Amino acid sequence: MANGGPVEHGFPHLETVRASITALYKRLSYDTVQTFAGSVAPADVAFCDSDDLYLGAQRVAREMVRHFRLPDARLVVGFREMTHAANVELAAGPEYFVELNERFRRHRRDIGAALAHEVTHVYLHRLDLSFPGTRENEILTDTAATYLGAGWLLLDAYREDAVSSQKLGYLTPEEFGYVLAKRALVFHEDPSVWFTSPQAYTAYAKGMAEARRDGQQPPLTGAGWAGRRRYARDRRHAPGPRPGVAYAFSPGAGGDLRVSFPCPTCHQRIRVPVRGRVRARCSLCRTVLECDT
Numbered sequence: 001m002a003n004g005g006p007v008e009h010g011f012p013h014l015e016t017v018r019a020s021i022t023a024l025y026k027r028l029s030y031d032t033v034q035t036f037a038g039s040v041a042p043a044d045v046a047f048c049d050s051d052d053l054y055l056g057a058q059r060v061a062r063e064m065v066r067h068f069r070l071p072d073a074r075l076v077v078g079f080r081e082m083t084h085a086a087n088v089e090l091a092a093g094p095e096y097f098v099e100l101n102e103r104f105r106r107h108r109r110d111i112g113a114a115l116a117h118e119v120t121h122v123y124l125h126r127l128d129l130s131f132p133g134t135r136e137n138e139i140l141t142d143t144a145a146t147y148l149g150a151g152w153l154l155l156d157a158y159r160e161d162a163v164s165s166q167k168l169g170y171l172t173p174e175e176f177g178y179v180l181a182k183r184a185l186v187f188h189e190d191p192s193v194w195f196t197s198p199q200a201y202t203a204y205a206k207g208m209a210e211a212r213r214d215g216q217q218p219p220l221t222g223a224g225w226a227g228r229r230r231y232a233r234d235r236r237h238a239p240g241p242r243p244g245v246a247y248a249f250s251p252g253a254g255g256d257l258r259v260s261f262p263c264p265t266c267h268q269r270i271r272v273p274v275r276g277r278v279r280a281r282c283s284l285c286r287t288v289l290e291c292d293t
Contacts, residue, residue: 007160007167010174011210013139016131017175018267020143021182025266025284027129033285037187039149040067042194045112053079053105060112061098064119067150073122077115079105085168088118090125109196113153113168120145138170146171146179152191155180155200173199177207185211186265186285214264217246219272221290228292235259235274235293249274259293 025033044063047056054077061075072094081102089097098118104111120141124130129144131137145151154169155176167173180191181204192204216222218231234242238249238257247261250271257274266285272278274293281288 007158007165008172010172011178013171013175014178014210016136016139017143017171017179018262020131020140021147021179022267022284023129023131023140024144024147025268027127030284030286033148035069036148037189039152039189039191039194040064040112040116045153047108047111049108051108053108056108057100057111057115061115061119064112064115064150068119068123068148070119070123070126075115075119075122086114086118088121090121096122107166110153110157110166110168113157116145116150116153117141117169120148120150135170142169142171142176143179146176147183149183151176152180152194155203156195156197158199158203159197160199173203174206174210177204178210179207180204181208181211182214182265184208214262214267217261217264219247219259219261219278219291219293220264221277221292223292238274263287263289 040063045060047060057077061077065073065075074095075098076095077098077100079100079102082099084101086098086100098115100111100114104114124141124144131140142151142154145154155173157166157168158173159166169176184190192201195201216224216227218227223231231247234245235249239251242248247259249257249259252258252273258271259274260269260271262268263270263282263285265287266282268282268284270280270282270289272280272291272293276293278291278293279288280291
């Protein structure tokens with residue numbers, strides 16, 4: 001939790017974020033991901049200063065449990081002085097103890113954001129989905145929370161001005177914006193209408209620009225002129241190494257040339273023959289892709 005200190009910006013964890021989206025589709029399946037088409041509604045996690053602290057926190061926790069379809073999970077929420085924003089004890093269940101940073105007694109509107117991250121930990125724990133390494137696993141958790149409709153709260157908790165700052169989670173604001181944008185492009189949802197933080201709008205816009213670039217890389221037909229020209233040059237010299245690009249050429253079983261590239265939706269690699277205009281369908285997320293190979 002960045003609290004008054006410098007906030008990291010940009011896309012330093014993008015490779016892990018993309019791997020997290022792929023892992024979600026592989027573990028959950030396309031059909032299960034589609035059941036999360038509706039995000040957590042702002043009204044369902046609203047928290048004002050007049051609300052009872054503990055009853056309000058339990059109410060928001062129950063809403064997160066409902067969103068992630070964990071009907072038998074019971075969360076007990078408490079508060080204490082700690083470095084991190086929150087912590088959850090990942091036991092066998094069905095009861096889980098969540099500790100929130102003492103500062104949330106005074107910043108109650110961000111309790112939903114903290115609980116979104118911790119309940120996602122419980123959800124992934126039950127799925128037995130994790131990455132090696134603490135940081136990678138936390139990035140997976142932030143990505144899953146955001147892609148599955150609860151993490152917009154984490155971006156909305158980001159606030160920064162000349163004298164103070166606050167950010168929750170392990171992703172940068174722009175990376176949260178990127179995952180929100182990937183979700184928005186799949187579910188045709190505009191989360192920006194829920195933001196109360198002015199800085200969240202800016203981060204989301206930068207994330208959307210990066211997410212759209214995923215669909216503008218060759219051999220996709222949405223690639224720009226410069227990208228298509230480089231692709232044509234690389235194709236002539238295939239299958240040698242291609243530094244700095246996501247696509248790769250390789251010989252097929254019959255000696256024909258094939259190209260592999262990441263799906264712009266789920267980032268699983270797709271392999272198609274090099275034969276001009278080709279329509280491909282990702283087997284993982286079922287996205288239909290128009291390619292010019």
